[in-house]
Amino acid sequence: MRRRDRDGVSWTLPKGTPHHGETREATALREVAEETGLEVRITGPLPSIEYTFVQRGTRIHKTVHYFLMAPIGGDLGRHDHEFARVRWVDFSDASGLLTFETERALVAEAAARIPAGPDGVAASAGRARS
Numbered sequence: 001m002r003r004r005d006r007d008g009v010s011w012t013l014p015k016g017t018p019h020h021g022e023t024r025e026a027t028a029l030r031e032v033a034e035e036t037g038l039e040v041r042i043t044g045p046l047p048s049i050e051y052t053f054v055q056r057g058t059r060i061h062k063t064v065h066y067f068l069m070a071p072i073g074g075d076l077g078r079h080d081h082e083f084a085r086v087r088w089v090d091f092s093d094a095s096g097l098l099t100f101e102t103e104r105a106l107v108a109e110a111a112a113r114i115p116a117g118p119d120g121v122a123a124s125a126g127r128a129r130s
Contacts, residue, residue, distance in 0.1 A: 037074050041070055
């Protein structure tokens with residue numbers, strides 16, 4: 001969860017800007033670790049999301065590349081100061097929590113790619129955060 005003066009409170013997935021020479025995959029692993037405190041491994045690509053916003057009077061077009069990931073360690077309590085709160089949620093709860101429709105659709109696609117467990121429900125959603 002992120003609190004911003006212009007937006008109020010929003011829940012979103014981790015994302016960030018690559019460092020010079022960093023691959024998309026390396027950026028994704030680093031940003032998830034920084035923003036959530038979790039160590040993860042990439043299990044496959046997900047669709048990219050494109051959007052436009054205005055910052056200090058300049059229109060910016062952004063493409064965010066996402067990956068399906070599995071946690072391998074870490075601790076949500078170690079997330080960085082950029083976010084007020086970080087949570088791990090079930091796929092079924094993510095759509096009601098995430099602020100942006102494009103991210104809700106992305107999480108639904110991720111859920112469809114994960115095999116159902118013995119109870120017939122996909123494994124945990126991953127974490128929604130802002």
